[in-house]
Amino acid sequence: MKIFSAEQLYEADKTTLEKQEITSEALMERAGTKIFNWLQKRMQGAPVKFHIFCGIGNNGGDGLVVGRLLIEHGYNVHVYVVNCSDKRSKNFLINYDKIKNATKKWPSLMKGEDDFPQINPDDIIVDAIFGIGLNRCPSGWVKNLIQYLNRSQAFILAIDIPSGLSANAPLEDMEAVIKANHTLTFQTPKLSFFLPETGVFVSNFDVLDIGLDLEYLQKTEPLAQIISKAEAQRFYRTREKFGHKGTYGHTLIIAGSYGKIGAAVLASTAAFRIGAGMVTAFVPKCGYSILQSTVPEAMVLTDKEEEFLSEITYDFEPSAIGIGMGIGKNEATVSALEKLFKNNKTPFVIDADALNIISENRELLKSLPKNSVLTPHPGELKGLVGKWKNDYDKLEKVKKFSKKHGVVVIIKGAYTITVFNDKLYINSSGNPGMATAGSGDSLSGVVAGLLSQGYDALLAAVFGVYIHGRAGDIAAELMGYEATMASDIIGNLSEAYLDLFSKEEPQSEPMA
Numbered sequence: 001m002k003i004f005s006a007e008q009l010y011e012a013d014k015t016t017l018e019k020q021e022i023t024s025e026a027l028m029e030r031a032g033t034k035i036f037n038w039l040q041k042r043m044q045g046a047p048v049k050f051h052i053f054c055g056i057g058n059n060g061g062d063g064l065v066v067g068r069l070l071i072e073h074g075y076n077v078h079v080y081v082v083n084c085s086d087k088r089s090k091n092f093l094i095n096y097d098k099i100k101n102a103t104k105k106w107p108s109l110m111k112g113e114d115d116f117p118q119i120n121p122d123d124i125i126v127d128a129i130f131g132i133g134l135n136r137c138p139s140g141w142v143k144n145l146i147q148y149l150n151r152s153q154a155f156i157l158a159i160d161i162p163s164g165l166s167a168n169a170p171l172e173d174m175e176a177v178i179k180a181n182h183t184l185t186f187q188t189p190k191l192s193f194f195l196p197e198t199g200v201f202v203s204n205f206d207v208l209d210i211g212l213d214l215e216y217l218q219k220t221e222p223l224a225q226i227i228s229k230a231e232a233q234r235f236y237r238t239r240e241k242f243g244h245k246g247t248y249g250h251t252l253i254i255a256g257s258y259g260k261i262g263a264a265v266l267a268s269t270a271a272f273r274i275g276a277g278m279v280t281a282f283v284p285k286c287g288y289s290i291l292q293s294t295v296p297e298a299m300v301l302t303d304k305e306e307e308f309l310s311e312i313t314y315d316f317e318p319s320a321i322g323i324g325m326g327i328g329k330n331e332a333t334v335s336a337l338e339k340l341f342k343n344n345k346t347p348f349v350i351d352a353d354a355l356n357i358i359s360e361n362r363e364l365l366k367s368l369p370k371n372s373v374l375t376p377h378p379g380e381l382k383g384l385v386g387k388w389k390n391d392y393d394k395l396e397k398v399k400k401f402s403k404k405h406g407v408v409v410i411i412k413g414a415y416t417i418t419v420f421n422d423k424l425y426i427n428s429s430g431n432p433g434m435a436t437a438g439s440g441d442s443l444s445g446v447v448a449g450l451l452s453q454g455y456d457a458l459l460a461a462v463f464g465v466y467i468h469g470r471a472g473d474i475a476a477e478l479m480g481y482e483a484t485m486a487s488d489i490i491g492n493l494s495e496a497y498l499d500l501f502s503k504e505e506p507q508s509e510p511m512a
């Protein structure tokens with residue numbers, strides 16, 4: 001699924017009106033009806049009280065449509081106009097008249113704090129104050145209203161986007177945003193939903209298809225692409241009947257130091273489970289018997305040093321190298337890394353301490369093999385690209401870094417984002433149960449294992465992140481978030497593969 005900017009959505013809106021020969025009023029009715037149907041399906045006429053807060057633009061117009069439809073179906077509804085300006089939009093005004101014709105209970109005009117209504121914790125708030133047309137931070141009594149609604153404990157359903165949040169621009173005032181319990185967004189989710197600073201205001205969301213022009217949506221280059229099952233299915237490469245272990249490559253995992261040999265175990269196992277034909281682990285001497293007994297399928301090479309890596313030598317041609325997990329930052333390791341980078345054209349996955357070493361020895365950036373996949377968590381990323389002002393600034397910095405060094409960067413976290421040049425791929429799988437030691441090591445093994453099977457760097461990154469997250473989801477379904485450990489994620493890579501082509505259970509009946 002594509003993510004479009006607010007500007008592109010306005011353009012899509014315009015194209016839709018022209019091509020479908022409908023009025024903007026009809027499109028708003030369509031959008032409001034979708035919201036109403038969503039609510040009706042869940043509420044089934046329940047006598048709960050709805051408070052609908054409408055701004056004076058088209059987001060407010062949507063709120064008025066929802067209010068009218070709820071009233072017509074007998075719900076207990078109170079509609080408020082958050083009257084922050086006289087510049088009401090045309091479709092707001094049309095729907096303001098329509099709601100006045102539908103009920104004697106006209107919307108209340110709010111002009112300040114004195115007009116704030118009483119809201120009980122078991123009421124429902126519909127937030128239609130601002131949509132994607134937000135052009136400045138909410139301030140004054142409108143900001144106070146937003147805070148008042150957030151404090152109410154009532155369930156907040158945001159229309160299109162929580163009011164105060166921009167679709168694709170940074171947040172200026174954290175205190176002036178609706179903290180929605182659920183958001184119903186039109187046509188495509190907005191970029192802000194997926195970034196840690198702004199995503200917290202959205203929590204859950206559903207996308208409602210309002211039938212914007214398909215051709216426009218298909219041909220327009222999006223801000224970002226969401227990777228879910230449908231995309232992952234397209235990336236998957238089938239195993240050949242006459243394939244042999246050589247066909248699926250030989251992954252070299254260079255990892256571990258004294259006390260952190262587990263990182264090598266996890267990455268090597270993950271590389272096998274994702275389908276690498278062979279795996280060799282290169283570890284300090286102290287890792288030898290650990291590797292041989294925990295991953296008997298792997299071959300093991302050891303450094304001359306007992307506790308850390310100092311000279312990386314091997315006598316075969318790996319098809320991919322995963323390096324850095326748990327290696328520490330010993331001086332000897334730094335020069336071993338430098339030599340390895342300079343003398344290699346093998347596809348690399350670079351993780352953890354290898355990233356920290358690069359950050360602290362910037363000249364290493366020059367010998368970074370092109371098309372490497374870098375897998376930083378936020379702390380490691382800061383070392384690579386410097387501090388950022390906000391999440392949007394972070395994305396720009398990473399795009400620049402990716403372009404300059406010709407590498408793929410996986411920004412790990414909830415909604416891991418893979419960046420290649422100026423393209424963004426947002427992962428949809430994964431869960432907070434994966435916030436556990438070693439889950440990053442297993443991701444590095446997964447991506448290295450895919451590279452060695454011939455997936456190119458970008459595909460290995462994007463597909464690997466999806467499958468890893470899906471394995472984490474399946475693990476968490478079985479064990480719960482808290483109990484999930486990195487080895488459970490690896491153990492469920494098999495299920496994640498099988499799930500890729502399993503028939504989807506129907507999740508809900510089609511909307512009325």
Ligand SMILES: NC(=O)C1=CN([C@@H]2O[C@H](COP(=O)(O)OP(=O)(O)OC[C@H]3O[C@@H](n4cnc5c(N)ncnc54)[C@H](O)[C@@H]3O)[C@@H](O)[C@H]2O)[C@@H](O)CC1
Pocket residue numbers: 009010012013027028031055056057058059060061062084085087089129130131132133134135136137138139142159160161186210212
């Ligand atoms: N583009 C589309 O495809 C569709 C959009 N629709 C709705 O239209 C919305 C966008 O409508 P609009 O462009 O009218 O914009 P909004 O309704 O989001 O708000 C814009 C209005 O609020 C004012 N405003 C913005 N920020 C403010 C602030 N901080 N304090 C006070 N006033 C502020 C603006 O000056 C303008 O008058 C969408 O979010 C969606 O809900 C739907 O009706 C259906 C189709």
Ligand SMILES: Nc1ncnc2c1ncn2[C@@H]1O[C@H](COP(=O)(O)OP(=O)(O)O)[C@@H](O)[C@H]1O
Pocket residue numbers: 352376377412413414415416429430431432433434435436437438439440441442443
């Ligand atoms: N809240 C979350 N939701 C989804 N995925 C998460 C979440 N927290 C962590 N993850 C995933 O878990 C992995 C953690 O990696 P990392 O921090 O490097 O762990 P470690 O260094 O301990 O191996 C990443 O793939 C990340 O995307």
Ligand SMILES: [K+]
Pocket residue numbers: 059127128129130131158159160161162163
């Ligand atoms: K809103």
